[in-house]
Amino acid sequence: MNEKVAAVGRGISLAYEEVGDGEPLVLVGGLGQQLHSWPDAFCEQFAERGYRVVRFDNRDIGRSTHEDFRPAKLWSMLVGRFPERQYDLADMAEDTIGLFDAIGFDSAHVVGVSMGGMIAQTVAARHPDRVRTLTSIMSNTGTRRAGRPALSTLRLMAAAPPKARDAAMDRAVRMFRHIGSHGFPFDEDWVRAQAGRGWDRDSSSAGTGRQLGSILKSGDRTPSLRSVKAPTLVIHGDRDRMVHPTGGAATVRAITGARLETIPGMGHDLPKGAWPRLVDLIDTHARTPRSTDARDTTAS
Structure with a gap:
């Protein structure tokens, strides 16, 4: 995958990579996560199934445009006080649509994880004609009553940045x-390699604070x-300490016909x-876009 940069409007440029040829599949990353948070081999599995896969750095992370204002302190955000230039998820959704336009996608299957799920949901709400299917993974609706971190x-999040x-x-x-x-093996070497790769691409930390402000x-x-x-698929793990599984349930309740x-x-x-389970779920959902069975299924 060769990295490219696209101007997406309003002075924002996004770094992105793509692999494969076929149905457009756009992967939207989470808070502070760079494009490689979607692992290379994971993306390649979708390419092998006939998708043109695009992953990208959201604004303020990686090699995409970084804003230059100081993020608000957490306590200020919690009481609704933000810098005048603080953007929101709607702005990040417009960045995503700008990337669609730059690449030449009239529409695409959109998959978002965590904050990326929030952005993907917002894209689908604001641009219904541009989203073929929506998959929201380990995300929430923003309500204070569901999907809160432990x-x-x-x-851990409050620790000083490295x-x-x-x-x-x-x-x-x-x-x-x-x-x-915790239900799957932990690969420490891989986590370290991913973090090192992220540091080499972008060692700043303020962008993550500004992204948190957008949420x-x-x-x-x-x-x-x-x-x-x-057509919306919601995927959540039952061991999520960052976004409690109630966030997935709230998303299903909010979106008509969504399936959990x-x-x-x-x-x-x-x-x-x-x-294997994630790829099968997303692939099947993309290939059966009119399936709106709104039941909660526990994967085996």
Whole structure:
């Protein structure tokens, strides 16, 4: 996959990569996660099934445009005080649509994870004609009543950002041992390699704070999600300490006809052991876009 950069409007450029040829499949990353948070081999499995897969850095991360204002402190965000230039999830959704336009996609299957799920939901709500199917993974609706992080997770998130590559890798291991999929093997070497790769591409930390501001500024998006028309699949693990599984349930309630798949043992990551199930779920959903069976299925 060769990295490219596209101007997507409003002074924003996004770094992206693509692999495969066929049905457009756009992968939207989570908070502070660069494009390689969608693992190479994971993307290649979709390419092998006939998709043109695009993964990208959201604004303020990786090699995409970084804003230059100081992010608000967490306590300020929680009481609704944000810098004048603070963007929201709708702005990030427009970035995604701008990438569609730059690449030449009239529409695409859109898959988002965590904050990326929130962005994907917003794209589907604001641009129903551009989304063939929507898959929202380990995400929520923004309501304060569902999908909240565990207190132990918040304590880890509050730690000072790392100032060196080795420290960034150590922090990633601590975090993913906590929020990761306890029902699947933990690959420390892979986590370290991913974190090192991320540091080499972008060692800044302020962008993650601004992205968090976009989530909190957007508030409860439940009313807007009523307008989503795309066939929607919601995937959540039952061991998620970052976005409690109630976030997935709330998303299903908010989007008419959405279907929930719960994967036992999965936390807030994409463990290799879950890839076969995840790829099958997303592929089947994309190939049967009129299936709107709104039941909760526990994956085996």
